[in-house]
Every structure is written in structure tokens, then in C-alpha cells.
Amino acid sequence: MKVSLFVTCLADLFYPEVGKDTVELLEGLGCEVDFPAAQTCCGQPAFNSGYHKESKEVAKHMVETFEGADYVVVPSGSCATMLKEYAKLFVDDPAWQERARALGEKTYELTQFIVHVLEKEDVGAVFHARATYHTSCHMTRLLGAREEPLKLLNQVEGLQLTPLSHCYDCCGFGGTFSVKMDSISREMVDAKVNHIEETDAEVLIGADAGCLMNIGGRLKRQGKPVKVMHIAQVLNHKQEG
Template sequence: MTKIDDAPSTTGGRPRVGLFVTCLVDLFRPGVGFAAVKLLEDAGCSVEVPEAQVCCGQPAYNSGDQGAARRIAKQVIEAFQGFDYVVGPSGSCMATVRKEYPAMFDGDVTWHARAVALAERSYELMSFLTDVMGMSAVTASFHGTATYHDSCSGLRTLGIKAQPRTLLATVEGLTLTELQDAETCCGFGGTFCVKYPEVSVRMVSDKVANIEMTAADTVLGGDLGCLMNIAGRLKRLGKPVRVYHAAEVLAGMAGPAGIGDPEKG
């Protein structure tokens, strides 16, 4: 991976980072985006949020609509041109940018080169903070016992496992307890939960049962889709477990309302 000492910068020694907000964060949990900005700035980055950014194109790509996926990818490539790095609080979205974009443009010399250039400087948030910026601790506090769910794309495609745990271990007042089958899918899977709702419900129910076994009062993770799925099932089953994106806790911005909770004054 590229280390920060080897990276170009156009902001007085600070890397210029374009934040890929993601659709779910923008529409359902904007606080995750604000938490990501705080963490990146604390790590020494200059952060910008391009207004021209759109969906990463993953739903279209996974559904076989290659034409739509490529059109969306081109918009993203254009929107993030010129940044030293592109960082997003989602292993799923960033795996699409890093791994799928180059494949989308095989045979197109110009756009393949641009897709590869973007992929090589794009990172999931936790990976970027630890592996690129060298962050090993935060100055946040959160009182509770939490368990962590590893999302499929971040884990299997980007190798994100130790990075969030390294940072969460430094949060004052937080106790981490490992979840049985933490690496097993929660059943969300993007369009999977729509196409196969019965299978999805069974998978997330198994996940909730494992969460109960930890006696944790909080569930953390790095992908909002998975967290919304888990939070929804917890709520339907009447389980009093809070759910947060790890960035919210690491930034000290985990408010009283967790994911799926009604907003509290």
C-alpha cells in the first residue's frame, strides 16, 4: 500500500482527500459522513466532498446492467479527478471502485487507465486511517460493551479486519467482545435481501442470536447497509441493542440515537 510519505500533496504537506459519502450515508445517516471528515482531518488530511459524486454503481453492476454501471463509474471517475486519495466509509462501495471499476472498462484503453488510476488511490476509511496515514489511536470515549460485525466486501475483498479493532481498542470506556461467526454475512447483500427475503431474514436472525450471546449493548461495523439490516431486525425482535458505524464512535460522535432508532432531542 502507498504510505503517506510517498504520496503527492497539493495542500501544504497535507494529502488532499475526496470523501466518497455513499448513498446510504447521504440518505439515511449523514452523521457517518461528518464523523469520517473529523477522523480524516484529525489524521492530517485536507477533506473535500465533491458535489458531482453519485452512487458507485454497485447495484447496477451486481444486477448485470453493465451499461448503466459504466455510465455511473465514469461520473465517479470524473468527480474525483485530481485528489491525492479517495476515501469512503464503506468497504462495499470502495471495493467496487478498487476492484470492479478497472474490470468494467477492459478493452477501453482510455477509461481503463482512468479507472485503474482511481482504484489505486481509493481506500475504505478504516484501512486508509491505519494503513496509509499510520493512525493507531483516537481520543474518543464511549461507555459500553460492543461487538463488531465484519462486512463481506470489506473483509473478503479489501482485507479489512484488524484495522477497525486497532482503533476501537483505544476508545476510552469501550469494551470489545468478539462475535461468534463475525465473518458470516448478515443477509443484507445489497439486492440479495430484496431478491431472497426469506433467506435474508434467516441469516440476520442468526446474526442477532450471536449478538445476544455476547451480552454486548452495542453493535459496530463499517458498512451502513449491514448495520441498517441488523438494526432493523434487532428492533423488530425488541432487542435493546444500539447500532453505530464504527466511525461515529471513533470520532466521538455517537449520539443517543443509534442506527434505526427514532431521533432523540
């Protein structure tokens, strides 16, 4: 099966290992992974800030970039949601709306793709750690991917998952919210960090680099020893080391 990877700008620039693990994981599951090099960003920073003319141009570029793909796989619930929302930007432009809709239909968040398209739950990962999982807001509420990550993580050998209390509360990232309303954002991430500490986890796992950058950045600033990992990194972890 041929899949096109939209790695997301955060993974491309800040977390290349998330992209590498996604490629290796998908290849290990029998996929041929293409990386259309013209890809940029899903456009959320502009869209969520109300700059819709600007985000339309980005959307058009992304629609064109992935037009030839059979499946578009994204290691981020939030960015996958954005690709699926593109059609709403083109209500006055039926031709573009149709092209945007087509992209939305073939777009999958990574764990959704593995569970629903590849129909796999055990990816053969081995990872010995006490961990907890952060359910990101857009991935659960807007994309509806609630169970998929847990189905996959539950099959990882050696992984002890402790549920995160108040997991439904936002970590305070919210894209530009984190800098526009930084004092509120800080309180939100502090509440999240407290709940993570309550679990006694060594590792915080998540499926959205934005949330992980936020929570990880706060953990780092406070000198907390909790390690932050993207779910692709855990699922591509094959043996101890």
C-alpha cells in the same frame, strides 16, 4: 493532507451523521476534507444485479468526479471495493480502464486510510460501552481490511469489545439479495442477531452502512435494545455525553 470524501449514497441520504463523523474524525487527524458534490453512488446495485452497461455509466461519472483527488476515502468497505473493481468493467476500453485503475489505486476504506496512510491507531476516542464488531464480507474478503478496524477500536478508551461468534457469516444484506430473496435474507439476519445477543453487547459496531441498515432494521423490528453504530461514529466520540 487533502482527502476527497466519497460519503456513499446510503450515508448521504440515510445516515448523514456517519458522513459528519467521518469529516470531523479526518479533520481531527489533520486532513483537509473535500466533498466533490457531483458524487452519487458507487453503482453496486446495478453491477451486482448484472446490469453492467448501466453500471459502466455510473463508474465513468464517478471516475470523472474524483479525477482531481489525491486520496479518496470511503466509510464503507463494500463501496470502496466497488470503486477498486471499476477497471474490470472497462476491459475493452484501455483509456477508461487506465482512468478507472488510477481511481482504484488512490481509494481507501476509512479505517485502512487511518491505519496505513495516516499511520495512526489511537485516534483519541473515548466511548464507554460493551460492544461487538461486525466484520462485513466485502471489506474483509475482497478488500482485505480485517485487522484495521480492530486496531483502531482496541485503542478507544472505555470500549469493551466482545468477539462475535460466526462473525465470518454474511448478515444477509447482499444489496438486492435482501429484497429478491427476502425469506433467506431474513433467516441470515436472524442468525446474526442471535449471535449479537449472545455477546451481551449494548452496541453493534460496523464499517458498512448496508450491513448496519439490515441488522439494525431487524433489531428494530424485533424491539431489541442493541444500538447500531458505524465505526466512524465510535472513533469520533471524544467524551461522555
